[in-house]
Amino acid sequence: MNEPLAERIRxxxxxxxISQQHLVGKEGALSTHIKSGFIPSLIFWGPPGTGKTTLANIIAxxxxxxxxxLSAINSGVKDVRDIIEKAKSSGGLFTTKNPILFIDEIHRFSKSQQDSLLGAVEKGWVTLIGATTENPSFEVIPALLSRCQIYVLNPFDxxxxxxxxxxxxxxxxxISxxxxxxxETDALLQxxxxxxxxxxxxxxxxVNSQDGGASITNDLVLSKVQKNTVRYDKTGEQHYDIISAFIKSIRGSDPNGAVYWLARMIEGGEDVKFIARRLLILASEDIGNANPTALILANNTFQAVAVVGNPESRIILSQCAVYLANSAKSNASYMAINKAQQLVKNTGDLSVPLHLRNAxxxxxxxxNYGMEYxxxxxxxxxxxEQEFLPEEISNTKLYDPGNNPREHQFREILKKRWKSKYGY
Incomplete structure (x- = not known):
């Protein structure tokens, strides 16, 4: 019984x-591709253990x-070219049976390795299916990204x-x-x-720790699995738990928690660009216009760690994390775009008022396009003073300034300009 359970019941x-019904349901994109026989090059983006490899096998x-x-961890340009040569001899240009080349953890491929795939994908010698746990917009070169459909896989519920x-x-x-x-399942799920x-x-x-039958309870699971022996795994559960603790420490204005969780990630070998990207997002989502300099510093941090690399990037990341933790906080801009997007979903494509149209x-x-503008x-x-929203949603307030000195100024300016229109 050397084959693991996950492989045996794949x-x-x-x-x-199971899961990902937006992709594999009756009207799902992948189901449609398989039925039609035309499989475009794809990139599956999602957390570990969400079935990226399984879906690639099923499609094939x-x-x-x-x-x-291929696994990007232990494969090089030569491995890619060898497979492409085999593919060229087994499939023609855009034939329905051209081979599928699956690359696990494609984000770990260097630019030159990704470049080596371009010609084969473009000419249809292979259909590429890449799997990544990282945002492909940052980790996959634009030329390759433009030739692939990106499908997001959600965590299993x-x-x-x-x-x-x-x-x-x-x-x-x-097991049967x-x-x-x-x-009980709580411990297993946790x-x-x-x-x-x-x-x-x-x-x-x-199950294998029990002779004969097994009654699975939370206590049994916890007694058999030593939680305290799990090291930081930058592709697994702790990757998400620790970055969550890091972000929540900064959002909660605790620089001590921030640098501790930062140290955990650095000691675990986390990608410094990944950490810097999360700081960029936080600077806008959680600080925003309470301190616009935060976004500038976070952007400069991302640029700096990309140039400097390890080990010195830890100093730059620490400076940024401490600054963001100590900064005034506001999620007003984040909430405003959430409200606006929900409003668009609820009201559909409302017409642009005539005075705002281009002529x-x-x-x-x-x-009368542009008239009375x-x-x-x-x-x-x-x-x-004039109307900038469609008539159907006139006077709708989407941006509500946060409770901080800078956005108090915003509120006073808005009151002066718009009087009672938006209720500031």
Whole structure:
């Protein structure tokens, strides 16, 4: 029984696949691709254990294509070129049976390694399927990114994970022969952190630790799994837990917590650019216009660590983290765009008011496009009161200034300009 449980019960068809219904459901993108027989190059982006490798295998099997697999951790340009040569000899230009080349952790490929894929993808010698836990916008070169469809895989929810456990009990060749009673699942779910592969590994370990039948309880699981021996894994659960603790420490204005969790990530070998990107997001989401300098510093931090690298980047990251932790906080801009997007979803494509429309042609001018628009710079203090929202949502307040000195100034300016229009 050398093959792990996750491999033994790996789904072989789209119909067997649990979760990601936005991709594998009846109207899902991947189901549609498989039915049509046309498989574009794809990049699967999602946390560990969400079925990226499984989906690649299913696509290859159900579309009847040769399947080649590489891991970016231990493969180089030569390995890529060798497979491309095999693919060229087995498939023609954009044939329906051109091979699939699956590259796990494609974000770890260097620019030159990614460049070596371009010609084969462009000419249709291979259909590329890449898997990554990192944002492909940052980690995949633009030329390759433009030739791929990006599909986001979501973490498995509780029901999905419990379904996997029941599948193992019912379908696995070994576990199905044991009397397994799944009484409690909280510890299994907590320890797995939404990673299906990790869940099944823990479950198998616990079941195999019992002679004959096994009554699975939280106490049994915790007694068999030594939580305190788990080291920082930058591709696993702690990757997400520790970055979460880091961000929440800064949001909570605690520089001590911030530098502690930063040290944990650095000592664990975390990518410094990943940390710097999260600081960039936080500077806008949690500080915003309470201190606009925060975003400038965070952006400079990202640029600096990209140039400096390890080990000195730790100093730059620490400076930025401490500054952001000590800064005034506001999520007003973040909340404003959330409200605006929800409003758009609720109200649809409302017409642009005539006075705000562009009028580059004579016909558009005759239709009153741009008429009665007030050019702000022609008025005192560069402001003229007019309507900037569609009539149906006039007077809707989306931006509510935060409770900090700078945004108090914003509120007073808005009150002076708009009077009671938006209720400032």
């Amino acid at each position: 789904p072989r068809t789209i119909e067997e696949y 099997q159900q579309s009847g294509r040769p399947f080649y697999s 509780k029901d999905d994970l419990i379904s996997l456990l029941h599948r193992a009990i019912e379908k696995d060749i070994y 022969k044991k009397q397994v009673d799944l009484k 320890l797995s952190g939404g990673d299906a592969r990790k869940l099944l590994n823990i479950f198998e370990l616990v 580059p042609t004579k016909l558009m001018k005759e239709l 007030k050019y702000a710079h022609d008025f005192e203090e560069n402001f003229a």
